Amino acid sequence: MSIAEKYPQEIEAVYAKYPPDRKRSAVMPLLYLAQRDEGFITKESMAEIAAMLSLDVTEVASIVGFYTLYHDQKEGRYRMQVCNDLPCALRGADKFLESLCQNLGIKVGETTPDGLVTLEAVMCLAACDKAPMFQIQDGDKVTYHEHMTVDRTMELIDALKKSGFGDAGSGEVK
Amino acid sequence: MAYLLLRHRDVQDIKKLEVYVKNGGFESLKKAVTTMQPGQVMDEVKASGLRGRGGAGFPTGVKWSFIPKGVFPTYVVANADESEPGTFKDREIMEGNPYQFLEGVAIACYAIQSNMGYVYLRGEFHELARELDACLAEMEKAGYLGDNLFGTNYSLRIRTHLGAGAYICGEETALLESIEGKRGQPRMRPPFPAVVGLYGKPTVINNVETLTNVPLIIEKGASWYRSLGTEKSPGIKVISLSGNVAKPGNYELPLGTTFRELIFTHGGGIPDGRKIKGIMPAGASSSIILVNDETFDKVMDTPMDYESVQNVGSLLGSASIIVIDDTHNMDWVINKTVHFFKHESCGKCTPCRDGNYWMLHLVERIHQGEASAADVQLLNSVANQVNGKCLCALGDFSTMAVTSAIERFPQDFELKVKA
Numbered sequence: 001m002s003i004a005e006k007y008p009q010e011i012e013a014v015y016a017k018y019p020p021d022r023k024r025s026a027v028m029p030l031l032y033l034a035q036r037d038e039g040f041i042t043k044e045s046m047a048e049i050a051a052m053l054s055l056d057v058t059e060v061a062s063i064v065g066f067y068t069l070y071h072d073q074k075e076g077r078y079r080m081q082v083c084n085d086l087p088c089a090l091r092g093a094d095k096f097l098e099s100l101c102q103n104l105g106i107k108v109g110e111t112t113p114d115g116l117v118t119l120e121a122v123m124c125l126a127a128c129d130k131a132p133m134f135q136i137q138d139g140d141k142v143t144y145h146e147h148m149t150v151d152r153t154m155e156l157i158d159a160l161k162k163s164g165f166g167d168a169g170s171g172e173v174k
Numbered sequence: 175m176a177y178l179l180l181r182h183r184d185v186q187d188i189k190k191l192e193v194y195v196k197n198g199g200f201e202s203l204k205k206a207v208t209t210m211q212p213g214q215v216m217d218e219v220k221a222s223g224l225r226g227r228g229g230a231g232f233p234t235g236v237k238w239s240f241i242p243k244g245v246f247p248t249y250v251v252a253n254a255d256e257s258e259p260g261t262f263k264d265r266e267i268m269e270g271n272p273y274q275f276l277e278g279v280a281i282a283c284y285a286i287q288s289n290m291g292y293v294y295l296r297g298e299f300h301e302l303a304r305e306l307d308a309c310l311a312e313m314e315k316a317g318y319l320g321d322n323l324f325g326t327n328y329s330l331r332i333r334t335h336l337g338a339g340a341y342i343c344g345e346e347t348a349l350l351e352s353i354e355g356k357r358g359q360p361r362m363r364p365p366f367p368a369v370v371g372l373y374g375k376p377t378v379i380n381n382v383e384t385l386t387n388v389p390l391i392i393e394k395g396a397s398w399y400r401s402l403g404t405e406k407s408p409g410i411k412v413i414s415l416s417g418n419v420a421k422p423g424n425y426e427l428p429l430g431t432t433f434r435e436l437i438f439t440h441g442g443g444i445p446d447g448r449k450i451k452g453i454m455p456a457g458a459s460s461s462i463i464l465v466n467d468e469t470f471d472k473v474m475d476t477p478m479d480y481e482s483v484q485n486v487g488s489l490l491g492s493a494s495i496i497v498i499d500d501t502h503n504m505d506w507v508i509n510k511t512v513h514f515f516k517h518e519s520c521g522k523c524t525p526c527r528d529g530n531y532w533m534l535h536l537v538e539r540i541h542q543g544e545a546s547a548a549d550v551q552l553l554n555s556v557a558n559q560v561n562g563k564c565l566c567a568l569g570d571f572s573t574m575a576v577t578s579a580i581e582r583f584p585q586d587f588e589l590k591v592k593a
Contacts, residue, residue, distance in 0.1 A: 017333040022373055024355035028338055053355070066357040066520075068339030069297040085259045086458055086510040087416040087496050123341065123514055124259035124458075125298050128414065128496075129422035135298055142300040 002048055007033050011052075023053050027063060031070055032140035039079070039139050040071040068122070069137065076111040076118035078160060079137040080153075084121050087128035096132035097121060099150045104157075116161055179386050179412055180426045182270030189305075191312045194273040200318050202389035206281050208324050210392075215285040219388060221396035223408035228253055228344070228381030229456060229492040231407075231480040234388075240368035241286045241376045249372040250283045250291040251353070251379045255337060255344040257296055259514060260457035260494030263412040264382035266424050268302055271386070272309045276332065278385030280319065281392060283330050286378055290331055294349050297338040306334050341518035345566045346379040348520065359522040360566040381492075383412055403429035407479035411493050415441050418448065418499035430482070434474035437497060444499055451500040452583070455483055456491025458511045459571035461578035462504065463488050487578065504583040505590050508576050509537045515572035526569035529560035533576060540590050550587045554580045 004011065010033060011026075018025040027049060034045035041064055050057040064070040071079075082100065084093040097108065097119075104112055104119060111118040127133045130146035134153075145156065177184045187193045194200075206215050220235025241248055252275070256264040268275055276293075283291045295303045310332055313319040321329045340358045342348045347361035350372050371377020387409060391399050403409045407429040413436060416422045420442030427436065433453065437443065444450055453473065454460035463486050465473050476486050483490040498507060516530040536553040539545040557573035564570060580587060 017335070019373065022354070025335070025353055027355040028336065028352070031338070032336070063355070063357055066340065067297070067337070070338055085514055086454075086507065087260045089510055090417040090496070090498065090502070091422070122339075123517055124257060124261075126256045126262040126265050126296070128260055128262050128416035128494075129424070140300075142298050144298075144301075 003030065003034050003045055004048065004052065024055065027053055027055070027060065028067075031060075031064060035070065036139040038074065039077065039137075040074050043072075046072075069142070077116050077138075079118045079120055080134055080157075081120045081122040081125075081137060082134040083123070083125045083127065083131070085124040085128075087124070088131035088133065091128075091131040093132045096148070096150065100153060103150060103154055114161070117157055177426055178390055178410055179267060179274070179383065180270060180424065181274065188274075189270060189272055189309075191273060191309070191316060195316075198393070199273055200277055202392035203277050203280050203284075203318065204324050206284050206392050207326055207328055212285050212287050215281060215392065218396050219285070219391055222391045222399040223396075223406075224384065224387055224391060224399065225407065225409075225480065226381055227383035227387075227411065227492065229258070229459075231490070234380060234384055237368065237380070238282070238285055238378055240366070241378060242369060245376050246287075247290065247375055248286050248288040249375060249377040250279060250286065250288050251346075251349065251372060251377060252279050252291065252293040252382055252385055253344060253346065253349060253379055254293050254295040254299065254382045255341075255349060256299075256382070257341040257344050257518075258457035258459060258492055258494055259511075260416050260454065260496040261414050261492050262416075263414045263424050263492075263494075265299065265302065267382055267386050267412065268299075268306065272306055273313075274389055275382055275386045276306070276309060276313065277318075278388035279332055280330055281388050282378060282380060282385055283332075284328060286376070288378075289329050290333070292353060292372070293332065293334045294343070294353060295334060295336055296343070297336050300336065303334045303336050310334070340520070341514075342520040342566075342568060345568065348566070349379065350377065357520070359520045360568075362565065404477065404479045404481075406481055411478070413478065413493040413495060415495050415497070417454075417495075417497040418444055418450075418502075419497050420445050427478075430477040430479045432475055432477055433495075436478065436495065437474075441497075444497065448499040448501060450497055451502065452498040452504065452507070454488075454496040454498070454575065455493065456489050457494035457496065458514050459491060459567075459574055460496075461488040461574045462498070462507070462582065464582040487582075503589070504579040504586040505537070505540050508579045509541045511575040512537045512572065515568065519568060519572070523565040523569065525560045525563040526565070526572065529556055529569065530572055532556050533560075533572070537576075540587065543590055543592070545591050547588075547591050550580060550591060 014026045014029040030049045034041045046060045050060045082097045133146040182188050216238050224234045225231040279291045337343050343352045343358040348358040352358040367377045400408045413425045425440045450465040452462040512533045516534040519526045519530045521527045557576040561573040
């Protein structure tokens, strides 16, 4: 099904945010919609968005390539994105990521064999005081999980596995 | 003292509209729109001495006054792209005290007679954007946004726009490109956004924390605001403290508070009896302040304001204080910062794009213990060729930690190079 058929109301709401003669501004929100179900943006979706906004499909693809939260390849159901930038690394993020790799039996950038989780190292997520932390990207949604331990992360992964296509929720500890 | 920006720490549920209103919320907006001329609002903010809290420290009222008269439409864009490693203050303000921030956006819009404001959030703040959307809907319902505000002929709407993961979009012209549906790459300046901004129209771009100060200034006046902080850096600042400290977090303090008070009184000092080796006061974009037995007292007694931090060889920036203890080698620290900037360089201008590529190769070689002393000098030379030669500040930022580490911590590099 096309994006226009799937999300007619949301697309109208997106257009309403910008001046009528500035439709191109809708490209980023539309790309998020295109990514919602599959976790990546297909060539067909890019072509559809290009047609909706009177853009060249190459322009749309260049936006997908520029921004790190858009993906053009299928990976795991959830992308677990661990921040190991300087402030988090000063509070143990590198070690955390390393033991997570050991526990999952994969390297950074790889996906668990069941296709559930792709483990990634990412740049600062504005949670430096709550390291180790990661975000889970699930389609067009992002949730933060802060003050994490390897044990709690493995429990979260187990819960995700059990719920199948459930919600990644929020693991924040106040 | 009661919190002025992080008011959610004092007033429970201030993120609910009715609680915010009960605690004086939107009185400043009403006062501005119903009793003040736009120019008066601008003058009050100018007189307060409020300076941009995103890092540059530019006087906010002066920035507003650059908007040309008689050109419509105009726009206000709140920069909520908070992505500097070590900075996490805007997120807490928006999560905890969203209406004060949005009231600040609204007052800024009125001051430049804009009918449309945008809040540009980094894509990772997905949940926060949904919360702000709900806040904006509540404000429209309650008559704080929409047509004919407070019975006047002034109309205003505010919308959120979500980025998708790019540090460069915190740079104001890259941010505008991103709202326009393009890759977030900086524009040549001049013209500046005040003249040619969003959709080619005059635009004010202010940081979240900057805007959150505005309702206070309209409510209590410029002279009250000036009673806080220092003469040249008036007011309060939310300082993000991270790294090797016992109690990392956000601290709302007057500008001019010393490093000692922040790190030891509020931050609980350095764990395990270790010593501070370096401080990065402006996040990953900082020159690293050298802290040793000789410099300790001078650094600790330095007031954190826009002028004084320069006396210890760095800049205050967005006040994202990263504390590094003596268990860390500086070659590792710059390995981290160069990784970051290499990843975040937008690729538009050559010195930044290629300079960071080569810096990354060199810091990796040094970190692996494969480098010679000449490689360290080469790294320094590459950094100096990047600095001052780029389209935007990102290129300069990428060199700050590198050159300061090589200059101030030479022993850390001597340890790593092959004889």
